[in-house]
Amino acid sequence: MSYTFTILSPTDTPLFTHSFGTSRSGGDGIPRFTSSERALIPFILHSALDIVEDVQWGPSTSAGSAPMYLKHIDKYQNNFISCWITGGNVRFLLLTRPRDEALGLGPSSSGQKGSLAGGRAGLQSSSGMLYSPTNAATEEAVKNFFQDVYESWLKTIMNPFFNVGKGDVVKSPVFRARVAAAAKKYL
Template identity: 30%
Template sequence: TVLTSLVVCSFLVLSHCIECDSLVASIIMRGPYYFVIVSHEDCPIFELAQPGAPKSSDQKFVAHASLDMVDENMWNTPSTYLKVVDRFNDWLVSAFITPAGLRFLLLHEEANEERIRVFFQEVYEAYVRLSMNPFFVHGAKINSGFFQKKVQQLARKYFG
């Protein structure tokens, strides 16, 4: 599919599909976000906060506190994407469970389930590629510059 895009404002992008001659509107999520991958032992192995956002230990606390809700909800759905599993003040916590049992958590303020689902799937694909490296240690902190860059690109693509 070939698309030409026009940014209408800071959160709306209109795309024109040349093949089917139709317009598609996309809404980009705005606002702070915090993404973390949590191991089986409930330890964060990868973290990404929105660039320029103030660092906050509250984000880590909220993510860790929501793990109980993630573990509870993962048995109630056959899907790997659990949607919003917890809320804390202005934060929504969305979760994705990998087949190996890693938990991907995203703290965000705007609900946009489709964008979050696709973001999780693409991050998971990047994680699978990373984990195929014979020198990769499962459960260890992820220090790969390639993986960091890829997740940052995906976050910019889906969250602005």
């Protein structure tokens, strides 16, 4: 599975982008997007903002306070997008691109037992199911990830030298390291 995490300002400017792969079940944390996919990612994320706004301002699904974690909101082909909104209307978007096998698409989906790289694939399929963005475990993992990132994000923007109002791009290496750590921990 490959991920791209982006933070978008209220005016749709990207403030921070980080791509990584899964670290679960033996993953090495390196994203595996094809070049054409990589070119489309910003478009997909940008277009998902339409849906984000819809969900954000649409009828509330939960009673009382509006949730920050909007869960899985959009999908383009095999790219699934989850969203978290901060109090300042900054959007965290996480794009998930599961491996083809996890979607039941790949050539190994029919005869997964025999595949040479069966270690991981076998493990995945033995857990019983294909990737689903609304799966409780997936949602929980993404939520934890967002929560960690949110915490670091708050600490970053509290820096008096960081000009939040102007929509400064986040350059802090510490923040990047923390996002990477959260990614490694939960995804």
